[in-house]
Amino acid sequence: MRIELVKRPQRSALFSMLSPFIALGLTLVAGAALFLALGKNPGEALYYYFVDPLHETWSLHELAVKAAPLILIAVGLSVCFRSNNWNIGAEGQFIIGAMAGSILPVMFPDFQSWVVLPLMLLLGVAGGAAYASIPAVLKARFNTSEILTSLMLVYVAQLFLDWMVRGPWRNPAGFNFPETRTFHAFATLPEIWPASGRAHWGFIFALLAALVLWFVMTRTLKGFEIRLLGQSPRAGRFAGFSREKMVLFSFLVSGGLAGLAGICEVSGAIGQLRPIISPGYGFTAIIIAFLGRLNPLGIVAAGLVLALTYLGGEAAQISVGLSDKVARVFQGMILFFVLACDTLIHYRIRLVAEPAVRGEGARADV
């Protein structure tokens, strides 16, 4: 048996709709097998993972809390990936954005006014964008691999945050815990619906960002430029678009959104800086960008699904005794299946019996 790919004359509209769903289905099957191997009842485990968190109002709020940073980062990354720029350091840009935004409440706690919060958000965006500009400039100017530089900067950002919260920014009244002072009321991102749960305005920002970027990508010249330079750099050059400027643009957009996600997370969900402020949101967002087929609206849906794996991980740990590490296995599997299923968009897959003479032998077209 051999697998043979036959190029489709044009991309299949059917499979570009279906492939994320096939991928999710395959992930569920693989997940069930995994739970079985771990000696758990797969039906019960999957229920706690994907259904139980949706039952109560407060947990729907938690879903929005988790989805907000994921969607914000992932829609930014879609601009990068569409234009063939591989920013995989969003985790670092998230951290630097969070730190830049925290300057006001941590260093000037007595400056209390309604302007604090908007300034914090702006600083967060600026911090993330500035940090993302490092790999972008190095790529545009020296042709340095942005994959490796942006990733290295994640470790640097994590160490920098660690130093700040243990050193200069440690809460003077915090019993030596590695934490900053807690943010005052003017520096806290308000909740959308305070009566029913914790979901904060970060989720609204995420939806807005997705809408704006969807409009830019599908309805404007800039969107055309992004897609053209990604698909065919040569054609892009003939159209008069600059590759270097696009590198910078895509990194600034994604870095800025990652920075916004960072400051929303600390001012909305955590309320202070700690040595670790993200359970890998910047990396999970890469999965979301692909599961959403690099389409900002698709990414909103994909972000909710992946946020569910975080919540489900916690629920399954409490109720079925499954390790919370399983959630990350799920996330990794989703990306694998998404990439594999995307092959169906461009190719038909044929199974050919091995001693194959062309045109003969058993085959099954998919």
Next chain:
Amino acid sequence: MFEDILITIATAATPLLLAAIGELVTERSGVLNLGVEGMMIMGAVTGFAVAVTTGSPWLGVLAAILVGAAFSLLFGFLTLTLVTNQVATGLSLTLLGLGLSGMIGESFVGRAGVKLAAIRIPYLSDIPYIGRLIFGQDPLFYVSILLTAGVVWFLFRTRAGLTLRSVGDNHASAHALGIRVITIRYLAVMFGGACAGLAGAYLSLVYVPQWVENMTAGRGWIALALVVFASWRPWRLLVGAYLFGAVSIGQLHTQALGVGIPSQFLSSLPYLATIVVLVLISRNRRLTMMNTPASLGQPFVPDR
């Protein structure tokens, strides 16, 4: 003292060299596998688990090699058979590896490890200054040096090596000559996976005989950077790995001396050094163009 420092540098450099030499062969065949970190951590966790369960570090090493190769097959199937994007697939291999290793290793956190004992050649290892450095190290150190020499010989002195390089430089021509491009790439990817698994086992069986989640700490990515730094030449890779080993040991010693520089700044030095080195290498466009395998990262579907 001097010899001790050199030996610790070798211990820090060996896992980088092992992972990077495998990736070098993979990239020479035209495939960019960004999953090194994931394959490495899978090697580390299985190596540790098998060694602790059976009591034999050598069985651990063997298991790590096999798991590294098997894990890389997943990447191979997607990128070579299903022609998915190599960058995205490599990333997903890393993410999956980090998640899976955390799950597998959960029950091994805090368990005492089994250390792969150092070889000590009698008399020779007593030579002052260099005796232990050359004749008294752990077996995988020698494996890493021999492997480098072996790869040099294979790539530049054998027909198979020439074939592999031709596949990496121009897969269409190689295919037209009747070379089985996909088969060769599968083998190269598996070699890279086996080496990354071995590098992981080095971390959990020699470097710190323990299992700690995320213990590779970006070494897989540094190995990827080393391949670029070495401009795809094995001997330069050896030099690069030892330079990086020196940087990371240097910062550890500086931390121990307590020179008033925050430890976090020193810990970030290897990562910053990687960036600086990458910039220095890639700014010379002519040099990189000349050395990069021309088909690196390009998808290939054989026509029929």
